[in-house]
Amino acid sequence: MGVFSTAETLACTVEVEHSNESLHAHVALDGNPAIGPGDRVLVHGAAIRVTFGEKIVVRRNATLTRAGALLRAWTRFAGHFGMSELYEVSFTGRGL
Numbered sequence: 001m002g003v004f005s006t007a008e009t010l011a012c013t014v015e016v017e018h019s020n021e022s023l024h025a026h027v028a029l030d031g032n033p034a035i036g037p038g039d040r041v042l043v044h045g046a047a048i049r050v051t052f053g054e055k056i057v058v059r060r061n062a063t064l065t066r067a068g069a070l071l072r073a074w075t076r077f078a079g080h081f082g083m084s085e086l087y088e089v090s091f092t093g094r095g096l
Helices: 069-086
Strands: 004-016 023-029 040-043 054-066
Touching: 023 054, 040 069
Parallel strands: none
Antiparallel strands: 004 023, 004 054, 040 054
């Protein structure tokens, strides 16, 4: 793994659904490459718009930009502090 970022273009499948059961957008890159901390995926093409009750699946191209060693290390370091925001701590008076 180098210090600088590298990029590659891949085909992908984009699924967008807006219904009573689900509101989501998923991207599946062809070849299922491993995505690491600091990596970025940019899907190309026009915006996908769905109305309520619709589900759309389209094929697009995407650019996978792999983070360099410095950015990957920074992302891992900063991620630990971001996780602490998810913790919930409470104190209860037992035996009172």
